[in-house]
Amino acid sequence: MGPEEEAKKTAEIPEAGAGITSSRLAVARTNQSFSERMGEAGYIAGRRYDAVKNAFLSYKTAERKPKTVRSRISRGGETFYAGRKVLGKVCLVGGYLRLFLALDPKLYNADKYHHKDYSEVSRYAKFPFMIKLSSDRQEKYAEELIGELLLQSGFVRDEEYVVKDQANIFKKSRHKKSALSGETRTVFVPVPAEAETAVAEDIGEPEGIDVKLPTRCAVVNKCGERIGTVRRSVWRDEEENERGVFVKEDTNVFVYAGETRTGYVDKNDNILSLSNQYIATLRRAGRYWLLALILFLVLATVLTVILSAYFLTRSQNTDYAPVLFVATENGAAWDESENLPVFMNDGFGTSAIAPGMKGRYRFIFENQNKNTLQYSLHFSEQNEYGIQMVYRLKRDGAYLTNSQAYVSAEDLSMEELTVQSQSSTVFELEWYWQDNDAIDTAAGEDSALYMLTITLTAQISEQA
Numbered sequence: 001m002g003p004e005e006e007a008k009k010t011a012e013i014p015e016a017g018a019g020i021t022s023s024r025l026a027v028a029r030t031n032q033s034f035s036e037r038m039g040e041a042g043y044i045a046g047r048r049y050d051a052v053k054n055a056f057l058s059y060k061t062a063e064r065k066p067k068t069v070r071s072r073i074s075r076g077g078e079t080f081y082a083g084r085k086v087l088g089k090v091c092l093v094g095g096y097l098r099l100f101l102a103l104d105p106k107l108y109n110a111d112k113y114h115h116k117d118y119s120e121v122s123r124y125a126k127f128p129f130m131i132k133l134s135s136d137r138q139e140k141y142a143e144e145l146i147g148e149l150l151l152q153s154g155f156v157r158d159e160e161y162v163v164k165d166q167a168n169i170f171k172k173s174r175h176k177k178s179a180l181s182g183e184t185r186t187v188f189v190p191v192p193a194e195a196e197t198a199v200a201e202d203i204g205e206p207e208g209i210d211v212k213l214p215t216r217c218a219v220v221n222k223c224g225e226r227i228g229t230v231r232r233s234v235w236r237d238e239e240e241n242e243r244g245v246f247v248k249e250d251t252n253v254f255v256y257a258g259e260t261r262t263g264y265v266d267k268n269d270n271i272l273s274l275s276n277q278y279i280a281t282l283r284r285a286g287r288y289w290l291l292a293l294i295l296f297l298v299l300a301t302v303l304t305v306i307l308s309a310y311f312l313t314r315s316q317n318t319d320y321a322p323v324l325f326v327a328t329e330n331g332a333a334w335d336e337s338e339n340l341p342v343f344m345n346d347g348f349g350t351s352a353i354a355p356g357m358k359g360r361y362r363f364i365f366e367n368q369n370k371n372t373l374q375y376s377l378h379f380s381e382q383n384e385y386g387i388q389m390v391y392r393l394k395r396d397g398a399y400l401t402n403s404q405a406y407v408s409a410e411d412l413s414m415e416e417l418t419v420q421s422q423s424s425t426v427f428e429l430e431w432y433w434q435d436n437d438a439i440d441t442a443a444g445e446d447s448a449l450y451m452l453t454i455t456l457t458a459q460i461s462e463q464a
Helices: 003-012 034-039 043-057 136-152 166-170 287-301 437-445
Strands: 025-027 059-061 070-073 078-082 085-093 096-101 129-133 155-157 188-190 216-220 226-231 234-237 242-249 252-257 260-265 270-273 278-284 324-328 358-367 372-383 389-395 414-419 423-433 450-462
Touching (some): 034 043, 043 096, 043 166, 059 136, 085 136, 096 136, 324 450, 358 372, 358 414, 414 423
Antiparallel strands (some): 025 188, 070 078, 078 085, 085 096, 216 278
8 A cells, every 4th residue: 555545544433432334434624734733733743843853853954154954834734955956845644753764764673663654745855754653662763763864964963962852842831641631532423425535635636746945036916017026035016015925845835824825836937826726937037037136136246346455676786666457349348347347248238147057257467667577366255155257367368278278267367467657468267157056055045145255475586
């Protein structure tokens, strides 16, 4: 029996001792959200939820500014993330927690863990390892597997982490109730029609629509008229009232109002309600979201130029400070500019660039002095996310490297160049942003900062 069939069976058959024998039964209020169901789940489910969430949060990255696992509660469960990578998801089905992990089920002993392989179910493809927390032993196995997963993902144990009552967010007491009270919280009701027997855990959830999470774009109506914007995945109307938040879950993107799921995004970037009624359309800004990203990245930090000139005379008889002039090809001097239009392009001008784009920037170094100058050019970058910007450099029409291959900014640096007295040399810096979807997406979501620095160092080479 496949995983989907098993899940349906669990929802239809009541627990032993419920006192009802009909097979056409369903759990009362199966359309409750995960938070609502957890609030009524009782002491044992709450304690096991505590164990799972504390296991995820008790690890951190080994960076100078360590990051921890983050989670998001949706209607169907709670999903755990490391950056954009999904680590796992915890759901509540039939009164028991089910933990799905991003592990290969085939690599683990099923006789020990009693896990299931959900690889063939599209919504669980990224975390196909399912273990049911039906006993204390399964709870311990779950903690062990979470630790193994996090170590594989580059995390280390946080020795200073303090275990907390995580289930208190569901606003229900976690004190164990007396078995003598005779109280039962499990209620079953007859289902009036066959079509209503199986209530989906996520109402209106489409199957496997793989769309990108909108982080910054416009929202328009059927007529193409702008009715709102999306910033950092938050949808606001023209009066800046929040309409919802977009959340990526597995392959799908859903719209939430608080903890309530209200709609989803289809493959044509239409926003639909859970009953498939049209609401609005996302109008993304070009390829990848990049017009928005680079508008920030390039305009804010296009290029910081440091022009440093250190002059050393080799003669004991003459000591003077030569005049240097470095300018763009239209004559604008560097020392009068803070940011240079290095990334000017035909597509967006100076306001934006995108992965895959190429361009060039020309500048002139003029020696108006009576002596030949010896100089060096050094290039460096501030590039926290590893955006793959590469460069080539020409001087007077000829490449300064042995090949015409693009290289990193640091590899472009040149030493012991000369320019004759009363002459000039023309440089052409060619740039190319190489595609890397994972790096570019992460940089875009975090509004990454990229800065290129050029340093020119010169000294007198010889006296006239």
